[in-house]
Amino acid sequence: MNISEVGKRSGLPPKTIRFYDDIGLIQPKRDTNGYRIFSESDLHRLAFLRRARALGFSVQECRQLLALYHDDTRASADVKALARTHLARIDQQLEELGQMRRTLADLIDSCAGDSRPDCPILRDLAR
Amino acid sequence: MNISEVGKRSGLPPKTIRFYDDIGLIQPKRDTNGYRIFSESDLHRLAFLRRARALGFSVQECRQLLALYHDDTRASADVKALARTHLARIDQQLEELGQMRRTLADLIDSCAGDSRPDCPILRDLAR
DNA sequence: CATGGCCCTTCCAGTTTGTGGAAGGTCAAG
DNA sequence: CTTGACCTTCCACAAACTGGAAGGGCCATG
Known part of the structure; x- marks a missing residue:
């Protein structure tokens, strides 16, 4: 999936997705041409982020929420x-x-x- | 009046007062040494600004409110x-x-x- | 094969309303 | 004359993006 596709599917603009990548909230793979390649798991994280942000959590709190989400022993x-x-x-x-x-x-x-x-x-x- | 005095009297920190000066909300005179000199009228404007900001008006709106305040024909x-x-x-x-x-x-x-x-x-x- | 149009990239700047700090000048008291 | 508390300007940072410029990629059509 490229960035505009995942943007549509997650409900986030490409600019925001690049920003979340910059600050390390997601780590999509890169194609040989430098394009970001998004997995279903990346999409899932982005949708999670969109909903957490919509509830007013700060980006830092979203980071913690994601960490908790991926921690089976939370x-x-x-x-x-x-x-x-x-x-x-x-x-x-x-x-x-x-x-x-x-x-x-x-x-x-x-x-x-x-x-x-x-x-x-x-x-x-x-x- | 110097900046710390007017800060105490208006309830605004000196940093904020300098900022309001930078963006043209006030135009205090300057002493020969470069220090700002605040008149009662400057103090009055600053107190006005503090209250308008406390009501949630944006700085731009405060600018308009001040202009209306000083316009006798409003x-x-x-x-x-x-x-x-x-x-x-x-x-x-x-x-x-x-x-x-x-x-x-x-x-x-x-x-x-x-x-x-x-x-x-x-x-x-x-x- | 060239061209157009849309997609992608990075980087820089701007938004808003201040706050913190550094470097340096000034002033009053002792 | 020194000390401490002022004052000045300028730069950077905060949150969470958004807009735009410059440059490269990809695909289809003529």
């Missing part, structure tokens, strides 16, 4: 711990974002939004 | 439109993050988290 507790740490980070982001949203929505509600210059949003920022 | 509708666009972005992020959270929490719940290798989290990623 403890599921280790995977769960990784996921819990990530969940805590998501919860923190949700809280911060929610606070922003509340403040911003209040300010928007209090602004007339007409042609006059008076604006509670700017007044609050300049407070 | 329409509050323009400020409100900027804020609404930003709010929509926050809502989108909240939704994406909420979806991630749900999926991740479900996976975590389904994982025994013991010393055995079997793990629904990895199974889902490898699906």
Whole structure:
């Protein structure tokens, strides 16, 4: 499989696949002309990566997840711990974002939004 | 006022203030020795920036907000439109993050988290 | 066989919003 | 005069790609 084929099948753009190769997340073989050759196993890793990234895991965490995945002697507790740490980070982001949203929505509600210059949003920022 | 003083008063680190100077968000005067000299007005702009950034506005949006703030003929509708666009972005992020959270929490719940290798989290990623 | 068009490669730069550090000038106190 | 705390600029790095340029490969058609 060449890179555009595996891109279609994994749902990742070729640029991203090259990037993952650069940082060692995959090690596809090379053809005599220098083209990358992807095995089913490479494709599998890439699809795994796409899903882990979609869940918001960092690339470093994806590296760890892949390592755990390929370790038959892993403890599921280790995977769960990784996921819990990530969940805590998501919860923190949700809280911060929610606070922003509340403040911003209040300010928007209090602004007339007409042609006059008076604006509670700017007044609050300049407070 | 020198940079560390205005840093304390605005709540921004000197490095960040220099950065805002570099990108033209502020234009402090310079002393004969090359040191930046900050006026009350510079301080005010920096505090404004800190609060706008804390609400999640991008640096570009902060630039526009500052321009609106200093424009006596602005329409509050323009400020409100900027804020609404930003709010929509926050809502989108909240939704994406909420979806991630749900999926991740479900996976975590389904994982025994013991010393055995079997793990629904990895199974889902490898699906 | 040459040409076109699409694929592949590497390398460099840019994105965003700063942060860390090095090298060197300045200033006030002792 | 020295010491320590400032200040300056400049370069590099962070995350996770994305865009583009320059150059080579491969296949099919004329």
